Amino acid sequence: MITLKVNGREVSVDADPATPLLYVLRDHLKLNGAKFGCGLGQCGACTVMLDSEAVFSCVVPVSAVGKRAVKTVEGLGTPENPGPLQQAFIEEQAAQCGYCIAGMIMRAQALLERSPSPTEDDIRAALAPNLCRCGTHMRILRAVKRASDKGSA
Amino acid sequence: MPARALLAISFAALLWNCALPVSRNLEERQPPAKSAFDPALVRRGAELAAVGDCAGCHTRQGSAPFAGGVPLRTPFGTIYGTNITPEPETGLGRWTQADFDRAMREGLAPDGRHLYPAFPYPYFRHLTDEDLRALYAFVMTRDPVRSPPPRNDLAFPFNIRPLVAGWNQLYLGKDDVPRDAAKGTEWNRGAYLVHGLGHCGACHSPRTALGAEKRGEALSGGEAEDWYAPALNRASPSPLAWTKEDLVTYLRTGIAEHHAIAAGPMQTVIAQLSGASEADLAAIAGYIVSMMDGAGARPLGAMPEAPQDERTAMGRRIYEETCASCHDSGRTLSSGGALQLPLAVALHDPDPRSLIHLILEGVQPPPGEPGRSMPGYAGALTKEQVVALLAYLRTLAAEAPPWKDLDPAVERAGAGR
Numbered sequence: 001m002i003t004l005k006v007n008g009r010e011v012s013v014d015a016d017p018a019t020p021l022l023y024v025l026r027d028h029l030k031l032n033g034a035k036f037g038c039g040l041g042q043c044g045a046c047t048v049m050l051d052s053e054a055v056f057s058c059v060v061p062v063s064a065v066g067k068r069a070v071k072t073v074e075g076l077g078t079p080e081n082p083g084p085l086q087q088a089f090i091e092e093q094a095a096q097c098g099y100c101i102a103g104m105i106m107r108a109q110a111l112l113e114r115s116p117s118p119t120e121d122d123i124r125a126a127l128a129p130n131l132c133r134c135g136t137h138m139r140i141l142r143a144v145k146r147a148s149d150k151g152s153a
Numbered sequence: 154m155p156a157r158a159l160l161a162i163s164f165a166a167l168l169w170n171c172a173l174p175v176s177r178n179l180e181e182r183q184p185p186a187k188s189a190f191d192p193a194l195v196r197r198g199a200e201l202a203a204v205g206d207c208a209g210c211h212t213r214q215g216s217a218p219f220a221g222g223v224p225l226r227t228p229f230g231t232i233y234g235t236n237i238t239p240e241p242e243t244g245l246g247r248w249t250q251a252d253f254d255r256a257m258r259e260g261l262a263p264d265g266r267h268l269y270p271a272f273p274y275p276y277f278r279h280l281t282d283e284d285l286r287a288l289y290a291f292v293m294t295r296d297p298v299r300s301p302p303p304r305n306d307l308a309f310p311f312n313i314r315p316l317v318a319g320w321n322q323l324y325l326g327k328d329d330v331p332r333d334a335a336k337g338t339e340w341n342r343g344a345y346l347v348h349g350l351g352h353c354g355a356c357h358s359p360r361t362a363l364g365a366e367k368r369g370e371a372l373s374g375g376e377a378e379d380w381y382a383p384a385l386n387r388a389s390p391s392p393l394a395w396t397k398e399d400l401v402t403y404l405r406t407g408i409a410e411h412h413a414i415a416a417g418p419m420q421t422v423i424a425q426l427s428g429a430s431e432a433d434l435a436a437i438a439g440y441i442v443s444m445m446d447g448a449g450a451r452p453l454g455a456m457p458e459a460p461q462d463e464r465t466a467m468g469r470r471i472y473e474e475t476c477a478s479c480h481d482s483g484r485t486l487s488s489g490g491a492l493q494l495p496l497a498v499a500l501h502d503p504d505p506r507s508l509i510h511l512i513l514e515g516v517q518p519p520p521g522e523p524g525r526s527m528p529g530y531a532g533a534l535t536k537e538q539v540v541a542l543l544a545y546l547r548t549l550a551a552e553a554p555p556w557k558d559l560d561p562a563v564e565r566a567g568a569g570r
Binding site for chain 1: 473517
């Protein structure tokens with residue numbers, strides 16, 4: 001059994017140590033926010049947070065997580081009570097098909113936690129590893145801006 | 154001690170310095186008209202500027218081309234690339250061809266000021282008149298941009314410009330471009346470009362405490378911005394001998410299927426080299442491959458299975474569960490896409506700096522440029538895991554002697570992020 005701390009909760013999963021964290025989140029813990037895109041750390045749909053860092057969960061073996069806290073998009077709020085960043089994405093209607101959005105949100109969350117007032121360039125640079133195929137980039141940028149200190153000021 | 158010796162020599166050099174010619178009537182000159190230059194010469198200058206990677210230090214990302222301001226971090230402090238657009242006040246607008254040639258060959262500005270040798274005049278002094286004419290034509294036909302360079306931030310005594318005279322006395326003009334008529338025009342052109350305009354040795358050669366290339370050790374490996382710059386001679390770390398064709402492809406695209414993907418400071422060099430002429434790239438590659446002289450022809454097995462100790466066992470697990478999904482052909486349907494790992498040059502370097510940067514930061518093409526991408530693992534793996542992975546890749550995959558002091562090296566690289 002492997003013990004993990006996910007969204008503030010201790011959980012134990014019966015998984016091969018080589019299993020990607022993404023599979024454990026989706027298949028064992030039924031946290032289906034993070035998506036499987038490429039499986040090669042190239043698209044960002046699987047992005048979650050490990051402690052303060054955004055990571056591609058498809059290329060992190062569950063055995064490598066150790067004591068570090070895993071945070072997924074489900075950890076930021078609920079449909080009834082979305083977190084500030086989730087609310088900003090809703091208000092900007094930043095999702096089209098939505099496949100990339102959980103990853104976008106988690107990478108943006110990591111950015112805002114270390115830098116609450118990012119410039120547009122900071123946001124663009126931080127989100128560069130995450131791809132969106134529908135083309136809602138401008139709305140995604142606005143949503144992150146809205147959730148930042150500068151956006152609410 | 155080197156600083157004191159430098160001071161003494163500088164004093165003597167300073168006296169001699171007073172006799173240096175100063176360009177006359179500088180303030181009254183107007184920049185030459187763009188139409189004064191032959192378009193064919195300007196095009197040739199553009200190709201040469203690509204070989205010299207002028208943009209690397211003179212074009213700041215997201216700013217006007219050649220307007221300067223790129224910080225160059227040296228062991229002596231930070232120097233900023235100057236504005237080389239033909240703007241009269243803050244750029245080169247008032248420079249004549251003779252001024253330009255003197256700066257390139259002797260490291261002197263038209264007003265007699267010494268330029269710092271971070272500007273590679275110790276290499277550019279080898280340039281032919283013909284190539285200098287083309288480069289001048291290229292520079293003087295850029296769009297003029299008014300942009301004063303930021304002030305350099307150098308430690309004492311390096312912030313005293315006239316001391317450069319002493320440096321020049323010690324180091325300037327002590328090397329020659331290798332020539333060998335028997336090896337043909339292309340080889341000689343390659344030697345000229347590598348040791349001159351291309352200033353490959355600025356990163357790929359070891360340096361003295363005062364930042365000069367160590368004599369007799371040209372191209373035997375150096376460093377740039379905390380990356381190891383591999384040796385380009387017999388000491389080449391690549392486990393597979395480079396061919397001229399592979400090296401041309403690498404210089405043009407940044408991708409050598411069996412060796413490496415350009416990363417770190419080499420990325421900007423490659424971005425420029427795509428604008429170089431076919432003939433010059435072939436000459437550079439041909440010369441370097443001849444310098445390597447077949448180095449690296451040693452057999453490499455598949456990735457080994459047997460771990461030696463607990464740390465390398467952990468490293469092997471990390472390799473299998475993270476790296477192998479791209480870097481180990483045959484494991485999964487998509488695992489053959491990236492450079493197959495025992496071949497990666499960074500595993501065979503004499504020190505781990507480049508591999509640490511590659512693992513922590515990954516490889517991203519420069520903004521707006523096409524290219525391959527590898528995710529960075531700084532957030533995904535702990536320092537302990539990165540150290541274990543390095544130990545495994547080095548000793549078992551590369552079958553090379555272990556690197557020392559991996560823990561502080563990873564700590565330092567992580568802190569610099």
